[in-house]
Amino acid sequence: ALGTFFAAALSLFFIPALIAALSIYNKNASKNNQVNKNHLLDNYFLIPLKNLLIKHPKYILTTWSILILISIIGIFLIQRSVDIQEYFRKDNPARTAENIMINKFGGSKPIFVLFKGDVQSPEVLNMIVETSNYMKGSPDVRATNSVANLVMEVNYGMGEGIRRIPPNKDMIEQLWAFTLDGNDILKTYVNEDMTEAVLISKFMSPDNKAKIEFAKYMDKFILKNSSEECEILITGMPFVDVTMDRSLIRSQFGSLSIALIMVIIFVGLILRSLKTGFFATIPIIAAIIILFGVMGFAGIPLNIATVLVASVALGIGIDYSIHVISNVKYLMKSHDDDISHALGETILVSGKAIVINVISVSAGFLILLFSEMVPLQYFGFLVALSMIGSGVGSLTLLPVILILDNRRVLRRRSKR
The missing domain is CATH 1.20.1640.10 (Multidrug efflux transporter AcrB transmembrane domain)
Incomplete structure (x- = not known):
């Protein structure tokens, strides 16, 4: 808008003044009056x-x-696209690297599921495990990582000899104190107060429809299982892309409708x-x-x-x-x-x-x-x-x- 204003000002004032100063119009007046058939x-x-x-x-x-x-x-037939890899040509190194991540390493788009509750309670840890298994039911999620995985591995190696969450809190606290407490990797999954834990995964597909379906898939699970004892929240790039996709539609129809109305009114007044x-x-x-x-x-x-x-x-x-x-x-x-x-x-x-x-x-x-x-x-x-x-x-x-x-x-x- 600012550029258009300055262009109009130059066209109305500077260009006519320049023509007059150089006497271009007067020199060519006789030529311009002749019709070029x-x-x-x-x-x-x-x-x-x-x-x-x-x-x-x-x-x-x-x-x-x-x-x-x-x-x-x-x-x-119009498709919507908010995936960052599609901003580059197919032969671009960034897109090539992204394809390798998808095909070999399960994708590059992180997913974070936050659990709020007593992280050392078997109920919260089992909910993390249940959420992990549910996410793997999607064809675009291959693996997940969380504190629940660490607890099950420790329980297998030093506890019951079984890869599961111990059935009571005392056993979990003992395993935690002897093996996990002070471990730097634990900071990746649990906060210092032991009231929040995060499950980390990756989403493979760049397809927008797959992201929308996964968002609906997870919303259904969270609505059913989130509670006061264990509140579940989810975020990550697939969900950011879904939000951007909705914004694209609203922006297109909203901005275009307002622009049309304003143009009709202003041009009509002029x-x-x-x-x-x-x-x-x-x-x-x-x-x-x-x-x-x-x-x-x-x-x-x-x-x-x-x-x-x-x-x-x-x-x-x-x-x-x-x-x-x-x-x-x-x-x-x-x-x-x-x-x-x-x-x-x-x-x-x-x-x-x-x-x-x-x-x-x-x-x-x-x-x-x-x-x-x-x-x-x-x-x-x-x-x-x-x-x-x-x-x-x-x-x-x-x-x-x-x-x-x-x-x-x-x-x-x-x-x-």
């Missing part, structure tokens, strides 16, 4: 587009409707018509729907970078609609509400500026395709795609909407 952009794109808009507006409306319907199908403000956002909304459709069909996931694309596209793309609507309104006032003439002139004048702007902005964002971070590559590609969609929408879909709205207004006037 051989301009490729005019002859091969803008003039044919103008004729198509005026003669066959329903063709364009039908084409956009088909694209939007197809894109809506693609929206349901153009003195909420209806016009709504018309201005239609090409952007259509472009965003197509953008999400492409993400779904192309397998581009929704992550912390791509979740920003829609809002960025809305903020940048609305400029094109404002240019078209403002110019059309101005020309209609000076040409007796002739929508065909106003749109024709707008396409030739504002259309050229929009095309150049789309190409320059898209080229700037496409540089991100060379980034080492995959989310930034997706971000650059999607912003460029949204700019193209917004630009095309403002030069095709928006004029059609203005033409149809103008015809509706004229019909009402004729009936009166």
Whole structure:
């Protein structure tokens, strides 16, 4: 927002002053007044587009409707991704190391289960063992470590000769005093007051659905077994990823909805018509729907970078609609509400500026395709795609909407 403000200030004050100071405009005035009939952009794109808009507006409306319907199908195919390894290319050393950890060492994403209670009581230790066995029921958890494992091993070697938790607290305290007390490794699993213990494990799968299923799986167990004597809490990277996944959805819908409402209100106030403000956002909304459709069909996931694309596209793309609507309104006032003439002139004048702007902005964002971070590559590609969609929408879909709205207004006037 701050960068946009400074860019606008420079465009309004510095650039005109620079042109005036260098007398560029005066030197080239005679040249600029001559119509270049051989301009490729005019002859091969803008003039044919103008004729198509005026003669066959329903063709364009039908084409956009088909694209939007197809894109809506693609929206349901969008996947979400918050796993850090997917931020790197497949040949990146960090991702290679992560795959080795998953395949050879049971993963790298830690899971911590906290138990609050008397750690030396058989009830708490047995609950730790029960939790460990339950976690191993998941295909993505291979092993667990806790103080309960140490107590069972000590009981096997120096106590009953059986790998189990001793049945009474006195036996546990004796084993603890003779073998575990003062052991540095114990500090990893138990606090000094003996009121909290932690079970440590690792989660293998990077798949988001697997994390969500595991979170539900563990929540069910904790809800059933947590009590005042032994309170159970769980955290770790899989649960952080699940929380981030939920935040992605809320952020996408929340930020986009607020942005759309604010844009409609502000543009409506500037153009003195909420209806016009709504018309201005239609090409952007259509472009965003197509953008999400492409993400779904192309397998581009929704992550912390791509979740920003829609809002960025809305903020940048609305400029094109404002240019078209403002110019059309101005020309209609000076040409007796002739929508065909106003749109024709707008396409030739504002259309050229929009095309150049789309190409320059898209080229700037496409540089991100060379980034080492995959989310930034997706971000650059999607912003460029949204700019193209917004630009095309403002030069095709928006004029059609203005033409149809103008015809509706004229019909009402004729009936009166």
